[in-house]
Amino acid sequence: MTAGTAIVWFRRDLRLADNPALLTALASAERVIPVFVDAPEDASGWAMGSASRWWLHHSLAALERSLAERGSRLIIRRGEAGAELRRLLAETGARQVFWNRLYEPAAIARDAAIKRLLRETGIDVASFNAALLYEPWEIGRGGGEPYRVFTPFWKAMQARGLEPVPEPAPSSLPPVPPDLVSQPLAELRLLPGIPWDAGFHAHWQAGEAGAWARLEEFLEADIRGYRQRRDLPGEPGTSRLSPHLHFGEISPRQIVSAMRDREVPAADSGAGCYLREIAWREFAHHLLFHFPHTTDAPLDARFAQLPWREDGADEIGRWQRGETGYPIVDAGMRELWRTGWMHNRVRMMAASLLTKNLLVPWQRGARWFWDTLVDADLPNNSLGWQWTAGCGADAAPYFRIFNPVLQGERFDPKGEYVRRWVPELARVPDEWLHRPWEAGAERLAGWGIRLGEHYPRPIVDLKLSRERALAAFGALKAPPASV
């Protein structure tokens, strides 16, 4: 049946291809109204951060363009989502609303309430999976128990088989009534007031076309050496698809399908390795769905008792600015500030320094990443920080503490990454680059550096802080008997 009007409520599915809500609307209604609603306040405490809003602005601009190219128009509104949808239903006479699901606890609660409310007024509402290979509730242990360890989750996922068939984008769309009011994108004020995003444009192309360009480049050039090169922050070995995935400009179904077309993802190939990373994203969604408190509290409750150092405001500031005195960590934190992104290997090092060597609560680090990452994603961010802090699912054991000197020497041996983001160390030779304080004042002076003036002294003694962390973590009560 194709009569009447349907609303497609876009959220973080900012694409036209493989978009089940859009396709369903096109199949079931004559008129289709694409809508985005910006909620001014988010009561969950996890309102979108500044870097993500920058991305959202440009992704929405791209969506506006591609809708316009196909004869449609994006209707932008501002306000509480349920109220705005009801207003739009009244204005358009639509009787159907379709959207693709979000999985954050607050979004689930909001969407469920909206769905109930709309259905009570006789509106036809349906939601779809556009963001995941499998719904978080589709993979589970025998009795439906959620997984807490990645490997069995990954095996269960593979046992289900991965045969996605993404849908192509519609080539044309029905027009939107010209009198239907849309708020100009600029009025959402998504871009930052202070232009700290100046360097972002050189690194990113938000939107569906940008996502595909990135995927093509990754599959053409980078995926073959992915297994080895993904750990080297100085080289372009990673996919850099995370922000595109977060905003749904491309779906994991599409990625897996595109990989299938080019290379068989054997377990030891680059594609197999990358598929595993996609599965980590699924695992993060699975965990947050089943343990919704883990955005703010440790999954393993014992870790709340740890003697976290809440008073380290000065140290947090130095960490945020990339002035810890550990070159690889500082490089990462500055890359984050300048580009809205940080290489994953360096995220682990930076997180380990903050949570283990400095004993700053992982939630503080998670907040900073949340505000500064263009790919800030609540499931991934929560899992990542709890993994590093040792309090989450499949977490790193408490004694796994990264040494930023050794990690730097192993993964940035030629110092390309450090010299790119910490230019004041550019003249320090490889031998001393990751441990400049050991070179001695005389040598440092020869490279134009006085420690504490041109580059900071180490924020904390690695050996002592490691021992302090081992003592603190080791003093926690033994874990509860395993299931």
Next chain:
DNA sequence: TGAAATGTTGGGGCG
């Protein structure tokens, strides 16, 4: 997806 401490082995220098 760790690092440090401790243990083992084997070759070379030397008396």
Next chain:
DNA sequence: ACGCCCCAACATTTC
């Protein structure tokens, strides 16, 4: 030739 020591290289254990 032999035992002894040293120590690098690697393996194992511990945190």
